[in-house]
Amino acid sequence: MSEEAETERSTVMTYVPAYQKAEWKAHADELGMSQAEYVRTMVQAGRKGFELDSQEADLEGSSPPSDPGGSGLERRVLDALDSADPLSWNELVESLSSNFEDRLEETLESLQNDNRIRYSGREGGYRLVDQ
Template identity: 40%
Template sequence: MTDDGDEDRETERVSARTYVPAYQRDIWDDHADRLDMSRSEFIRSMVQAGRRGYTGEDIGETPGAGDAGDDRLPAIASDAVLTALEQVDTVRYEELREILVEDMTRALDAALDELQAENAIIHTRDEGYTLVDDSGGGR
């Protein structure tokens, strides 16, 4: 059973202030307008999206708490959308999807190259990728 006072504290809205250069506020306002959001909604959502890329250790939580990996893809998608919209005023859904697929493909290729260079994984012709065991071969 929860105390009603605890529930009120969890949903109570409080002010959090920051000071940024006027040009930065103007950029945020422009993005917020494009997303049909208020400045407060935009800043809140961007802070939350930004936090998704950090591990629990970075934000003072117990390592492994929560599933941070599940939250990274929406943050990556948000960044890609905002980057695309900074370059052009309007982008169709299909174009955004293509941009994301290309970005993720490049990231996957880079990750596979890096893991192979570190001898953490190997690629076998018939079976695909596999972890390298301690003896230097595949599992």
């Protein structure tokens, strides 16, 4: 792919409920990202999450006790780099961490559904619900 094709930009438009946009904006602000950067990152993370779910299942237990996470991480790095195009540091980090973000989001949603934590934009983040 040419360098010009890699930097060419195109517009994508979507419509979401106002409350969802407000949540996305608040989360983007917390992460120090623009709304466009946030949506781009979340979409890419979601796309890669579909691929990593099955890979992660294959990797569980693959590291020797003397190197916890080592062999599994090596395999994930090699798999991520197994393409015709090189990956930058940020692209590699994103490809390896997207599944964590998906799992964190699912866990936070579950904890909120169980009324154990809540998110408050006004307070700037997640808090335990008083028991």
